[in-house]
Amino acid sequence: MERTFKKFISYVLLSVLFFGIITPALPAGAAPAATTKWVTFKYDDFSDTNISSVLSLNGKSAVVSDTGANPKRILRLNSAVDGRTGFSSGGSYGTVFSKQKIYSQNSFSFSTYFSFRFTEQGFASGFNAPVNNPSGITGADGITFTVQTMQSNAGTPGGGIGYSGITPSFAVKFDTYRNVELGDPSDSYIGLGVNGNINNILPTYNLLPIGYKLKDGSVYHAWVDYDGSTKNVKVYINKGSNNRNTAIKALDVNSVDLGTIFRNQDAVFAGFTASTGGAWENHDILNWYFTNNVDPIDTADPNTKYQQAPISVTMATAANSKPGKTQLTVTAKDSSGNPVGNVPITIKANSGTIEDLNGQPITPVPAVISANANGQAQVLLNMGSTPNTNPGSVTAIVEGGAYSVQDIPASPINLTKSDITNTGATLTWSAVTGATSYQLFDNGTLLTTVNNTSYAVTGLAAGTNHTYTVTAVKNNVQSAPSASVIVDIPGPAPTLPASPLPGTGPNTTKVTASAGAGNHLVTKVSSTLIPTPNVGDAAPTGAGVTNPYTAGA
Structure with a gap:
């Protein structure tokens, strides 16, 4: 028994030594490499000189310098000064939305993180009633985080928090003025809004019982995660800390269906709204992260590195010499117009097949290609050989949600032959809406490109036969070929x-x-x-x- 035990101990020690050699331990204090995640927007502050090419600043919104020991550029949706001077003219508002729509990858799922601060409260006579300001601080009206498809410059002043009337839309409200008639639980609560309606018909969370007073000048951190597959939205908030793990889960609401709200839409604008009326304050956004998928953002996690995704994507097109084929060159770019390399790009079409440049279909569908160092991905769109009068479009979507769409023209119809001689014939077809040229093929080989809807074929050998098809070209995108027509050229008489x-x-x-x-x-x-x-x-x-x-x- 003792001998067996000694053999076992020897085996264990030998195994430890062996595996220690082939898998050396990390040096003391070393940490695993951080995981890189692309995000649609990554603003640690708002000092980007190209911000106006990315975000639409509406109403009184502006980028201003913060005060304090470490001043930085922040996003002020509207100011206390604007609120005070605007009171006599119906109030003041400010909104900020992405200039371009953000493509929805998963039933409008998204995750966002931002921090905000409300300061310099004031009010007009009659707007400091305790019933409207149970926190004991008088000011108004708060902000919303909003996704909407209306327009990038949407927004209104007054008690609607700048959100009233924006439809279709979904919003998370951080309300600082209690409107009893709207069902507000306090002047410091989180609620949800749909289609510009600020009435609290969905669950709310009153922050006063936990000591959170949104108007106290503190920095608050908020996280919103929407899962389109489960139709669930979660909202978290933390006072004075960006630690998501210690944040309070304020809302966890099911049956929020953005797919129904944004029916027949592919993309949204994302951003913030704010307003003032008879009471006012500075509404400041200090930083903002957003991604177009449900992937909870945690900027305090040392094992995650967030990277700004491309802001725009272009799609250059070139009709191929093969019937129904178009080469697509997709380029991802940052806010300065510089290429962004090694980023995933999704390319999909309503019809046809996405192929590599060798003509091999890319699987799985939709095709996902990693851009090269120059930010480019090249593929072929193959519309096949069957006529298609309702082909739809082809879309390139870069990680983060920037996208570009090109319409695919319909196949020409009514291709007919006439005036057949022993050396040629005349071909005619119906015009295709939006087409700028047509490519004519003889037995599958490109014969010519024309700008009108007829062509006289000449120089054909006697006794030969030819199968002709024609494609339409719109914005250098080629349609599927038309139905074919066969031309028989007669031989010489006996x-x-x-x-x-x-x-x-x-x-x-x-x-x-x-x-x-x-x-x-x-x-x-x-x-x-x-x-x-x-x-x-x-x-x-x-x-x-x-x-x-x-x-x-």
């Missing part, structure tokens, strides 16, 4: 000698005739010349000759 020639037998006459390809030759020999064939005479031959010696008058 010829006979001017006078009979002597035969090889007694009392015979030799007749020589020929016919071009595609014609049939019928010979008739007068019985007065050749009552019967001579033995040994060679029979006439040729296309269509089935009875070489036919008696006739």
